[in-house]
Structures are given as structure tokens and as C-alpha cells.
Amino acid sequence: MKYKDIIEKMTLEEKASLMSGKDFWQTQDIERLGIPNIFLADGPHGIRKQAEAADHLGLNESIPATCFPTAATVANSWDENLGEKIGSYLGEEAVSQKVNVLLGPGINMKRDPLCGRNFEYFSEDPYHAGKMAASYIKGIQSKGISACVKHFAANNQEERRMSIDTIIDERTLREIYLTGFEIAIEEGKTQTVMSSYNMLNGAYTNENLHLMRDILRKEWNYDGVVVTDWGGSNDRVAGLKAGNELEMPTTNGETNQEIIHAIKAGKIPEELLDENVDRLLDLIFTTEKVYQQPTPRIDIDQHHKLAQQVAEESIVLLKNEESILPIAPEKKVAIIGDFAKNPRYQGAGSSIVNPTQLDNTIDSLKDANLTSIGFEEGFNRYGKKDNNKLNKACQLAQQADVVLLYIGLDEVTEAEGLDRQDMKIPQNQIDLLHAIHQVNTNIVVILSCGSAVEMPWIDKTKGIVHGYLSGQAGARAMLNILTGKVNPSGKLAETYPIRYEDTPAYHYFPGKEVSVEYRESMYIGYRYYDTANVNVRFPFGYGLSYTTFDYGDIDVTKDGVTFAITNTGKVAGMEIAQLYVSAESEAIFRPEKELKGFTKVALEPGETKTVTIPFDDKTFRYYNIKTDQWEVEEANYTITIASSSADIRLTDSIFVKGTNASSPYNKENLPTYYAGDVRNVGKEEFETLLGHSVPVPTWDRSKPLGYNDTIAQCRYAKGAFARFSFQAIRFSYWFLRKIGKRSTANLIIMSVYHMPFRGIARMTGGIINMAMLDGILMIVNGHFFKGLKHFLKERKKMLKTAKEKKMHLAEVGKER
Template identity: 50%
Template sequence: MLKYEALINKMTLEEKASLMSGENFWNTKAIKRLNIPGIMMTDGPHGLRKQGGKADHLGLNASIPATCYPTAATLANSWDKQLVEEVGQFLARECVSENVSAILGPGLNIKRNPLCGRNFEYFSEDPFLTGTLASAQVTGIQSEGVAACPKHFAVNSQEHMRMTIDEIVDERSLRELYLEGFRRVVEKAAPQMMMSSYNKINGIYANEHPHLMNEILYDEWNYQGVVVTDWGGNNERVAGLKAGNQLEMPATNGITDKEIVEAVTDGNLAETILDEAVDRMLSLVFTTHAVAERELTIDLEEHHQKAVEAAKRSMVLLKNSAEILPLHPQEKVAIVGDFANKPRYQGAGSSLINPTQLQSPLELLEKTQLDVVGYAQGFKRMGGKSKSLIKQAVELAGNADKVLVFMGLDESSEAEGIDRDTLELPDNQLQLINELLKVNQEIVVVLAGGGVLELPFADESGVKGLVHTYLAGQGSAEALIAVLLGEYNPSGKLSESYPFTYGDVPSAPYYPGREATSEHREGLFIGYRYFDTMNVPVRYSFGYGLSYTQFAYSNIVRTDLSVSFNITNTGKVAGEEIAQLYVEKADTKIIRAKRELKGYAKVRLEPGETKTITINLDEQAFAYYSVMHEDWAIEAGVYRIQIGSSLQDIRLETTIECAAKNESDEFNLDRYPEYASGNIQAISDEEFHKLLGYYQPAALWSPADPLGMNDTIAQAKNKNWLGKLTYGTVMLVKKCLTIVKQPLWANNIYFVLNMPFRQIERFTGGKVSRKKVERYLRWINGNTK
């Protein structure tokens, strides 16, 4: 039954098709004859990126000023559902004030590998935490009548070749890791939109994937909203529509609308499928268009203070030897590092926000009661050695009681469209730390960056203090000062694992997929699911974070699926603790993680105060996905329920016995000896094939194969002189942009390199026709006719 059946019956076929793509870069089409309005969408997800001038999806052109909140990777360290919901609500209010009906976020792809260039936009390596926090943000956004648009559905695990890469992943890992966060969001927060990802999954593009869309999203999860392509993410328009992808963005100047009309006319597309898609679009438009009729004036200072609060609650104290923090009044403090003067507070790409205000840590520290003896830049921000900068910093450090060193990743290191090359900090920063430690041992490092780093200076003999701000938004400086001075007791805990070196990462041998495919040979064993299960030491475990106080756990009681326990603040200052609940199957017979996060609670306690915490579980907490039964299953037996301050700091334990459900031997340990033995970084073709259930395609391109519409300019270098010239020209432009210090523009050259030839006609609105592209491909393939 269609909600808008009467209205749809009045529409022509051409009008129906027109609603399936945009009017321009950010707006849907309106049909004035039938009083159907258009709505505006904007990028997010940690701020409103509404462009008043030239539009783009890469963060290159200016947007109107808006509050820049901490990124998802930062907010995730708060583990605070209420806070994340409030941030969503504040985001939505700014949307309403600018007549924006939908914001494109939150991003909730699972952090398969710490090198992913867009990890700063994603919450966690854990699907439970991801789904919980993303649900909170969606709820907050939609409480103001604005549509949220979780993204990127699904398995968008790398930026390199993201528009064509084929993510090869087994069904169980797909369900338990890469789809679970989305499932929780759909079932708990009912988002009005969902964005499909660019990539293929097991050979089929995500936006036209019948199993992913029709069978799982719509049938199993009963999703009621609209699916929109990522910008330029449409492959075959009619195939996408059949799979349940209603809206293509941005506009294609009617090119794909015509394809839909022709398909209906020729009988290749049932008009009933188009009608259902139109019905979903009308529901979205009429529901969210109301924001354009609301007048709402934003108190930008109030929104800024919310950004400060969010930043404070998300910063993580990683090391505090000899209680070097908090700092005390009148201490002689040297401030070193370019990031102190020019803060790094957000990522780059489609989430680049133009903040309403921004202060630096340096200017705020100079206003405190600290005796700031001076500031030294210390290193070149974009890399490169400088003995003079190091010398100035060392001389300054020798005159101070303590040294605050601001380090991190620069703006070119983390961005949409490109993955990181390494987890190492730049050599010039590491050299600076080594030289500073020779003259002063009282060093606190303040890190800025969107994710995991190798931290050799955090060893026992290294720096004494370490605070990770992540990318904390426009309020980052004020929040940091409050943490450093003890005005706020840090409560953040890591939502991802920190290995000692990149070589310890389970997917390191397989990541990224360089050409045709990206093989998820590690299966279920990503992040802590690998490190904890296989006893691989890490620098900092999942869920880790220090406080200026201490907490004691006691008196665990389980009643059915409800677990209660006490937490006491045994220290001298008020603080917040994040108690985490992990489930471990005793004597398991199947390949699985040793334990998994299935609940948590964040609680504030005054000194000496005790509170009772209750965490409720459900059947899903004990389940794994059975491919054989095409359903969730439970292995019979005893499960340990563990309560801890982090994954590696378990304080309390109880047990529960579960009955079998859909149990089989399909994942028994003896069937997968390599996974069972922990040899995750060297899984053989044979065992991976067994896990997949089919023979994986070739991982590399064949230079001898002709290039087609789904190939890219990056592949052109393998062809004749014309292909090499095309590739070389693009790379020359990138080099020039790097030389003139335009890192964002330089990085986004990869968007051009990795764009499929099929998108050229659509992105140019037909100015470069498909026939011209096909002619170019014939030439590049050596056919000059």
C-alpha cells in the first residue's frame, strides 16, 4: 500500500523518474505542478557544511560558518550516548536555521585498519559501540525534524580505489562486523535516509546489491527510509533502483532519468518498483520539508560551549607518570610544537567545516596562572628537517619545569579519498622529542590526529604525560586547557586499539586492496578481536583511558539477563568512569573472538561516592551469525560476563548458561586450522576460499585487458602513450599543488585518478558525452577506428 498513491497516480512517467536524482549538487527536484517541493541536503557529520557558492563534495570550496564539533572518532572516546545525542540535536538546529532538511551523517563504517584515511569520521573498530553511538546521534538529529543519513552502507574500508574496489568478505564477518552497526541504527533509531557506499561487495556494487539492500536492509531490518548514493556512486541506474536505491546524487542533468523512463517503457523495469521508490521519496520530502518553514535563530555561543563540552568529555589521558598532570599554578612551562599555535582540530574532505570561532592552545595557556617561559615552533608542520627549530625548542625546554609538546598529523595526512601510508609520526617530530628528553624529563605530549599512531616515546623511559585530543573541533583548545589544569577530570577511553607497530595489525598484509579487490582474509579478527584473542601485546588496549582519580568495582549480581555491580570513587577528586561489559564463551568450539563488548555505562562519582550500575543484555549478546541457517545462532554452554575498566582491566566476573540455537559445526575450530591457530596474517587461499564459500577473483588488474567504463584513470598508466600521458598529467598537477602547499587540493587529485570513466558524463552533466568517453577508451586501448 503506497502512502501517496493518489498523488503518484497524477504523475507522468517522466515526473516519477525525475524524483530519482537531484536538481543540482545538493537539492532534490521539485514538481511545481503537483506542489511537490525539493529539499536540501548538506555534508556533515560533525558540523553543517552548507556551501553558499560553488558546490563540491571534497571540502575544497568554502562553506558558511557553522559550529565544528568533535569528529566521530573523537566523540566515540566519550562513550557517552547522551552527549552524542545532544551533539546531534545541536547539529540539527543549525540545519533548521539554514533550511537544510537532511545532513549526511553519521559515518559508521567499522575501522578495519588504522590506515584508512577516513577513520576520523568513524566511531570505532567495535560494531556494538559504533551502533550505540550512531543511534544516539541519529536520534538527536531527527528530534528536530531533520533527516539523518548514516553512511556508507557498507564495507567502505579503504579510500584507495574506493569507487571501484571489490571488498571480498565472508558472510559471517559481513554480518557480525560490517553490518551490525547499521542494523542497530536502523532498528533503534529509524533513520530517514541511508547512504550507500561506492565500493563493490563480493563482486556487486553496494548501491545495486540485492542481498545487501533488498534481502537485508529492507526485508530483514524492515528499513522504511530512502537510500541515496554516495555522490557519484551510481553504477547502473536501473539495477540500483531494482535493489532499492531510490535517490542518485548529485544531479546528472537528466541523463539517468532518461535511462529509467526507457527501462519502464521497454519492460526492463516494473513501474511498481518505480512507484514504491517515488513513495519513499515523497515521504522523505514532505516529512523534512517542514524545516524550511521553521524560523530558528541559533545562539552560536551556546553551540560553541556544547562543542567545548563534547571535546572535554572525549579527550583521553594515555599516560600520567608521577602525576605530572594536572599542571599547577606558577609552574614554569615551555610550550613547543606548531600545533600549539595552529591547532589541528578536524579532518578534510566532505566533512571540512568552516568554524564559527577558533582559539589556539598557546593563546589560552598564556592567559592562565602558569608561568609560560616561551613558545618554540619545534618542527615544520608539513615535514622536513630544521636544526634551528629544534635548537630553539631545546634551549627553551632547558629553562622550564615542564614542557608541553604539541604533536600530531598534519592536514595532508588524513583526508577523504586517500589512505595513510604509515602509523608513524613524521621524523622531524620524533627527532624533536628525542632531543627534548635529553634536557628535560618532565614532558607532556599533546597529540592531535584522527586515530591510531605508533608512540615509541610513550615507553617507560619516554615522556611522562600523554593526552590525545583526537580531532576535537573548534572548542578543542578550551577543552584541553581544562584537562591540563585539572579543571576537568579526563574521562575519555579509547574506542580502538593501539598496537606497538603497524606490523602487528591483523589486516596489515592485506590492506589496502591495491587494484581490483581488497581481501578480508583476517575475517572476524580485526582490532581487539585479534589482539586479545591471539595474545598480541598492544600499546593501549580497547577501552583504555586514565583519570585523575581511581575507581573500585564490587558486588556483581546477575538476575537473568540483567547485571548489577557497584562502582566507588576511591580518589580525591570527582570523576567519571566507563564500566565495560564483555561476554566470553567458555570452552568454545568455534572460531570466534575471545570476548566482545556487549554493554557499558558511564557514571559520574564524587570522592567516596558509590553507585550501583545495571546493564541489561539481550539474546544478541551471545549470538554469532550462522551462514548455514541464514540466521543468528547461539553456541550452547557457559558464558562469562566480565566487567572491567578496559578490555585488559577486568574487575568482576559472573557466568550465565545459554541453550543452543541454530547450532551447527560450520565454524568448528578443526575446520579452520589456520584461523584457530592464530595465523591470521598468513591465511592461505584454500582456507580463505573455504570461509568465503566461493573462489575469490583476481586481486590485480591485467595490463593486457582493455579498459572499460568501470575502470579508472589510475589504470591508464598501464596502456599506450595516451594513457601514460593522461596519468602523468594528473600526477604532475598533484605535484605542483604539493609544491605550492595546497595539500587538500593535492590529495583530492586521487578522486580524479580513482574515478570510473562511467562517471565522467554524469559529473559533467553530459558536457563530456558517453560517446566521447568511449572513443577515448578505444584510443587508449589501441583501437584508433
């Protein structure tokens, strides 16, 4: 242990006190031993350190910070160097605000387009996500503080996220849902990992010994800190056994006592607590070193400029019919759409950043080389039809050579805590597009949203430019793309299906009650569409440019693949070349091809560059469930260099010597997985893949409700008061949506409806403890007066204990 001398001086109570927060964002300090507290803050794409009352939902405004494009946006840059630069700027701002741990990046896979938090995540591909996350981590930690990669692991839906049980086979878990974390941890060297809320194959992730001990600690040799997601601790002692050092936020000492009692009762050895304390002390002392130096001053304008550069490299040109873009200066342009004036530039929830400045299209026009003839709002942002706005927009559009139509999803549609209901753009925006098309067919759609949407209206446009959620400088960046000042170079890091029904998890998402079954296995995103030959709107890795690129001279060796790229157009540009690998064998079921490398190359007109994408330890491996380790199948492998997953430019092959492990599967028992069309996998075949039975996916309504049941389950409660409360919550949600208060309505779903009962104690900072919660559950389960009496008794006991503790501390202070 690094800090054995300090730990030997600590009392059992002091050690336990470090295992949960001091308050909502800070760890506990021990003044007599010189152990300071450290500050953790949200920040996947900007620092969210709240100046006033703390919360985890983004309700209260935070100290101003640069709002960079979200991870879903930056993923489209495919630029690791740019990711590292963003990370370094995030690290600088974190240090300036005295933040020790920045809670990001988020790295969960985009299993399904409707996951409400997809805007915070990079990709549907683990290799891509892992590489981008590692670059962020390197940048953040270069400034002396810690990044915190999250949410570990298999957290791919927001509905019932605090209690849902993810049922997934081991190979898919390893290859798809853990590989990104593996790369982020091994290459990024993150000092902190955040466990997810959900269960994984029957155990909460922060208590899951297989996940936390076998894989994270032993296989990956991770020696950093694991912190719970806020309110994400179920059994504190079980979490400690798994190596979960820090529970957040505070429980006002309640769970510390659970640890102390477990040690005194001989349930766990004190040495286990010492190990956890040692790792946490290392995080505290290493991240505090930076504050021994003068606090740096942030160049706000310089950071804003980087935010603009990042947005420019991440914007994706999806359609450019008749070369309508870039727009010539003499063309008369009509600007239509609410998002042009009030940009949709970030997500909602715990990642909300209070920007240092915010560009919008209308105010930025004076610096753009565009001839604007006016602006019209065109539609109501939150979906209400308004014919007056539509008519005014059409009148303006009639006078223009080109219409720039700014549409997308609003802030309450994509938000932490709830999943989207569909993949559609609001109907009032589509109606506006159709109406404008009747008077002017030269329409360029500028899209603002954080995840994939359906585009049945695509034939009504000549151009589509996707800005995703491009941060505080996104509006100016978009104008630079539209006018050709900057050549678009972004490519999609997720597939855009033609319709939601085409997606592989369509029948399995989301899990509604007890569990969610990942029956599609490893076939997510392009892995499914390419294998099952399903047509898509835009493939993974797709993006247009104002120039063209040729590929040639492929050379494959045991170390990697080398090839040449030439800019064959008339303007400078950047091309993202992608390496895909396919096994020429049918012994083990696999996707048609898998991304195993990429590079972004800048080229002047006529310039040729020779580039190499190296192979690594992940290029040919697969996880063998019989040997319980990574193996290489001996076979010929097709090496593909592509401009997108559907745009193959060069191919070659190489023979790879294998590890001689026997096949883990009987092909006859898994016909759907070998065929790759996994939209209708039967229960029996999925259980064969799992190697065990699936749990019953529905609630047992005959049992009394307990700690891990949710408020939503009060509809089945035996207590009339609980059923009445449930109906009141449902009515409040309906009424708030009806009167247009959608953000407030969403909060009810996020912070109440799907909250497990234990969350009432874990998220209230000790205001309600578990003993009081027992009284609440008695009321819920039909024992109103008994429960109320118990609740009041335990509350009185808690207040008395708190008063005695305060008096004791005051006496100790006087003695000092």
C-alpha cells in the first residue's frame, strides 16, 4: 500500500468515513491527518460546477464554462488528436474551478437509437468509442486532475436505469460493451471509473464481482478508484467487497456505519477497507498536487475558438444534390427555423453547461459571406402547430434562391433519465418543410439533434448538413461549412436506419420491468445492417466533402496496412479512412466486418499521402466462452480500407495463425446468430447463447414492494395511499405536458417515477435514512399507521443522533 503510514494512524471510523461523500459533490476530509476533500463535477463536454444548491439533474445554474460539442458530435470528427486537445482544455478549466475529478467521458454503446442519453456517448462501435475516450482522458489528466470514464457497464437505456437487470451473453459483453472501457482504461490510464446504475446478469454493477474484480482489477490491472453513479449504491458492504471505493453523494454517515458494523461482526476484514482507502487516498493526493501551484487563468476566447474548430471538424454533410453547397455569396438566402435564433447546442440533464458565450446564426451572419434576405421562426420549438409562423416562412422562402431550414429535436426530447418515444422529427417541422418545398425546392436542412432520426422527408431537400449538438460556437462553425470557408470532414459514428423498425434491438428495447434481454448479441449498428443486408439511410462512417479522394497501393503485412490517399478535387480537405476486418471462416459466428482502426488525413488539392493503420491486440481477437479468454481463430482475414462501412475502396487478405482454441459453439443450436438476422431471436436460442435460463422479465405483483422496486410499481401497491400517490404523480406528468411544461414533466419521470425506493435514502443526503424508508415501505404495503409511527420514530431518533454529534464536535472544537 502506498499510504500505509497514514492508514495505520486512522481509526476505523475515519477510514469508513472516506467511503462516502461529505456532501453532494465533495469527498470527506480528515483534518488531523492532512487529508483534504476533493471536488467531483459533471463535465463530459464542459465543466458543470454549481455555485448554488447542488443537484444531479442540471436544475441549478453552474459557473460559466466553455460548452464544447457533445461526445456524439465530436465522435464524428474521428480525430484522436482533437479529442486530446479538447480534454486538455477541459482539464484547464477544471483546475481553474478547483475540480479534482471531471465526470466524463461517457462511453456506453449506442445499442438503440432511442436511448435518451445517446447524445453523451460516442459511438455504436467499441473500438471507435474507446479510442476517442482515451484521447479525452489523456488530455484531461495532462493537467493534473482525474477523468472519470462512465458508466461501467452495459447501461444502454434510461428507463428504469437504476434497477433494470441487463441480461447479456459473456462474449457480447466483452467484445461490444467492455472493449471501449478496456481501451479507455489501458490506453487513457483513467484514474477514476464510474459504475452504472443497472444490474448486470443479476448483480448491481458496483457489487458485481465478475465485472469489478475479475475483469476491471485482475485482467485490466486497474488500480484507480471506482465511484458510484449518484445514488447508485444498493448494498454498501457488497460494493466495498467488489472494490467500490467511493459512494456518492453523502448518506450522512449511514452507510459508513454499515461498513463499521460489517468489520466488527467479522463479515469483512479490515484489510479490505484499507485497500479501498489506499486507492482513494492516492486519487486525493495526486489530484491535489496541482493546487499547490497558482490557479491558471483561462483564455475564454481561445477556448471558444477551439470549440468552433471542433464543431467544424465534426459537422457531417449528408446530402449535396446539384452541388447546392457551398452557397455562393450572390445567392439570396432565407434563414428559417427557431434553431437558427435559439440554437440547440447541448443535451439535457447532468451534462448541462452554462456557456461562457453563445453564438447563434442570426447574430453571426454579419461575419459570414452570405446574402441573407431575412429570418422567420417557422415553427414552435416544442411541437405546437402554428399556421401563422408557417405562412410567414413560406412567404420569405418564395423570395430566396436558397432556403436554410434549421430543424431538429428540442431539449426535452433528448434528456437524461428518459428514452425517446420514436425517431421522428416533430410533425410541425416536417409540415413546414413540405410547405416550403411547394414554393421553393432549393432547401438545405441544417439538423440539430444528438442522435439518429428518421428522414422520410429527405427527397424534399437538396442538402442536409448535420451539426449534431455542436456546443457554444456551433452556429458560426455551421456558417463556415455552408459558405465553403471550411470543407466538411465529419463522418457518422452511428448508422442512420430508414425506419426504427429496421433496428436490431427493436423487439428488445427497452426493458420495461425487471430485465432487458440483449437478444441481438453483438449485432448492433453496422455489424447488424451489413451482416443481415438491411438497407439504411446513411451507413456508419458516412460523410460527404466538397472535394473527392482516391485510394490506392494497398500493402498488408503482419504489422498493419499501408495505402495511399489522393485529394483529386480542387479544394483542401480531410478524409477519414477506416480499417475493417472480416474472418473468412464460418466456424464462429461474427459480424460481416468490424472496425479495427481509422485515421484522419489532411490533403491539399492534388496531394497524395501514404498512411499506415497498424494492427493491435484487438484486430483479430474474439472472446471464447469455453476457454474464458481472448483467442485468435486461425483463418484468412479480409482487410478492407473504406470511406464508410458501405463504401469499400481497397481490399486484401492475410493469413493469421490462431491460438488453436476449439469453437465455443454448436452451429446447429444457434442458427439465427450464424445467419445474423437477429430481430426475432427466440427465448430458447437466447438461453442457449447465454448458457443459462433468463430471469422472469416481469414483476411479481404478489410480493410486497421493497428497496429495489420503483415508485412506478405503486400502481400495484396494497396500500391505498401509495396507489393514490402513484395516480397523483401520473396526473401531474400528464397535466404538465398538457400545459407545455415538458421540462418539469420530464423531471417527474427522471427523479420520481422510475426511482427505486432505496434512491429516496441514497439521493437525499441523509434527510431520509434507510430506517425511515422502512416506515415508508410499510405504508406502501398497506400498513399505514404502523408505517407512519415507525417513520416518525426513526426520524426523531435520527435528529437526536445528529444533535448529539453536533454537540460532540463543538466540544472537541473547544478542546482544540
